[in-house]
Amino acid sequence: MRKPIIAGNWKMFKTAAEAASFAKEVSGKAEVEGVESVICAPFTALPALTEALQGTSIQVGAQNFHWEENGAFTGEISGAMLQELGVKYVIIGHSERRAYFAETDETVNKKTLAAFQYDLTPIVCVGEKLEEREAGQTKEVCKEQTVAALKGLSVEQAAQVVIAYEPIWAIGTGKSSTAEDANEVIAYIRELVAEAFDAQTAQSIRIQYGGSVKPNNVKEYMGQSDIDGALVGGASLQADSYIQLVEGAK
Ligand SMILES: O=C(CO)COP(=O)(O)O
Numbered sequence: 001m002r003k004p005i006i007a008g009n010w011k012m013f014k015t016a017a018e019a020a021s022f023a024k025e026v027s028g029k030a031e032v033e034g035v036e037s038v039i040c041a042p043f044t045a046l047p048a049l050t051e052a053l054q055g056t057s058i059q060v061g062a063q064n065f066h067w068e069e070n071g072a073f074t075g076e077i078s079g080a081m082l083q084e085l086g087v088k089y090v091i092i093g094h095s096e097r098r099a100y101f102a103e104t105d106e107t108v109n110k111k112t113l114a115a116f117q118y119d120l121t122p123i124v125c126v127g128e129k130l131e132e133r134e135a136g137q138t139k140e141v142c143k144e145q146t147v148a149a150l151k152g153l154s155v156e157q158a159a160q161v162v163i164a165y166e167p168i169w170a171i172g173t174g175k176s177s178t179a180e181d182a183n184e185v186i187a188y189i190r191e192l193v194a195e196a197f198d199a200q201t202a203q204s205i206r207i208q209y210g211g212s213v214k215p216n217n218v219k220e221y222m223g224q225s226d227i228d229g230a231l232v233g234g235a236s237l238q239a240d241s242y243i244q245l246v247e248g249a250k
Helices: 016-026 043-052 079-085 095-100 105-118 130-134 138-150 155-160 179-196 199-204 218-222 239-248
Strands: 005-009 036-040 059-062 089-092 121-126 162-165 206-210 229-232
Touching: 005 089, 005 162, 005 206, 005 239, 016 043, 016 239, 036 089, 043 059, 043 079, 079 105, 089 105, 105 121, 105 138, 121 138, 130 138, 138 162, 138 179, 155 199, 162 179, 179 199, 179 206, 179 218, 218 229, 218 239, 229 239
Parallel strands: 005 036, 005 229, 036 059, 059 089, 089 121, 121 162, 162 206, 206 229
Antiparallel strands: none
16 A cells, blocks of 8 residues: 655745744644655755654655765755755656756666665656647656666665656646546556566555646545655645645545
8 A cells, every 4th residue: 555645845935934934834734644744845944844843744855965975066965964954855856957957867867876875765756848748758758757767776765766747737837637647647657667676666656746736636636546646836835735735635
């Protein structure tokens, strides 16, 4: 049985003080038995957030990190730095990082492998652009990205990865993929995991949908056979909406 996972991706929103006040509002509320609840915040908000959420079941994630242990990489953050703060998850290869910050399938793979050295659970993002969707290349693009991301992982590691299928045309646009369409692609990604590893790993790995998920549509996604949760941008920024998303995943 795969445990549903709702992860908020705050992107470049919220100061440390705003994060701490959000944490107070959701403590005890965005905590639903049987649902994993994760907030992925900007680096500067992580210390305040991990502290404010101590003693709750809500986990904290980062939105990126560097795969090297340390070094002359101005502006970067290492896995050890995140681990020290009590961060448990890290988003890797979000489409905004691929589009604006030169993230490639190769760097996504390096980061996915490195995450395990620091006990960070990778949330690996894959998904097609609108032109690719229209050209009928959705599965091809997802295959390339998924296979590349998981290369070199052990079976045990692969089973722990969270994949987020986020069709780029559905991000922040209000144009969500239908639950059926998202489920079809996610079931296909699960088949890819079975091919690359084995059937058991494919049954264990959790795959989220992301792209304009809101409290009013989260249940539709969660009702699908292969969708194990959601990676949520805009609707994760307000405490009441985040609480409803976690409740909706039950
Ligand atoms: O990019 C996303 C989550 O990573 C989705 O963002 P929205 O939920 O705002 O569409």
